[in-house]
Amino acid sequence: MSNVIPATHQDLVEKPLYATLATVMADGQPKLSLVWFSYDGQRIIVNTARGRMKEKNMSARPMATILIVDPQNPFRYLEIRGQVEEITEEGALDHIDQSAMRYVGQPKYYGGVAPAESAGQEIRVLCKIKPVKVIAFGG
């Protein structure tokens, strides 16, 4: 096992695919979420809001695992077991707009995907997850 995303599966972190994110509840039970993500060449970045369960889990227990499946072939996927290195507000508003554009072609997240009025009601954060073990399935 390696902590590097192999060239054969690089496309899975570059495309705007939906990923499954596992975080850990206080009692040890995994929590699963379907998320948008981006990849900065070193870390998987998930954008969420302060106080959501996944953010609380990653703040308290900085372990997270991500599964990204090839939508054309369910037998080809990446499992990325990672460590949450940083949770930061810096850049999170720009990132959520960029994500809205990448995923659903909306230039603005608030007013385009989420209601405009919710913009002032939540604090966006970037959760930066560093791969510790990467398992690539399929050719």
Added chain:
Amino acid sequence: MSNVIPATHQDLVEKPLYATLATVMADGQPKLSLVWFSYDGQRIIVNTARGRMKEKNMSARPMATILIVDPQNPFRYLEIRGQVEEITEEGALDHIDQSAMRYVGQPKYYGGVAPAESAGQEIRVLCKIKPVKVIAFGG
């Protein structure tokens, strides 16, 4: 939150969809797997083989969480946090053939999906996961 799968999302446990299964490694890190499953009206059933990581995790730490996403709408999904009630060999060989038929139209798993010779090399088991908390997203 409830431990019941709502009628609005019942289709997601009845169709042969690929589910994401989260189990827990010895160090607490979630492990994710893409799996076939069935639902017996009370429990989610995952068929695997003795000694695989997910089976070892569920034997040692009987917590598992499953995510099933509507392939037509990524904003509609079920998160099922459950307890692994039983891991049994009983019925596992019939179940894997039934699953091969449901998922890929093959009457036999060994020789149809997996190599015929691997039939004697692994022990199939059913992992029966009872929902503890069910969270239904989307309409």
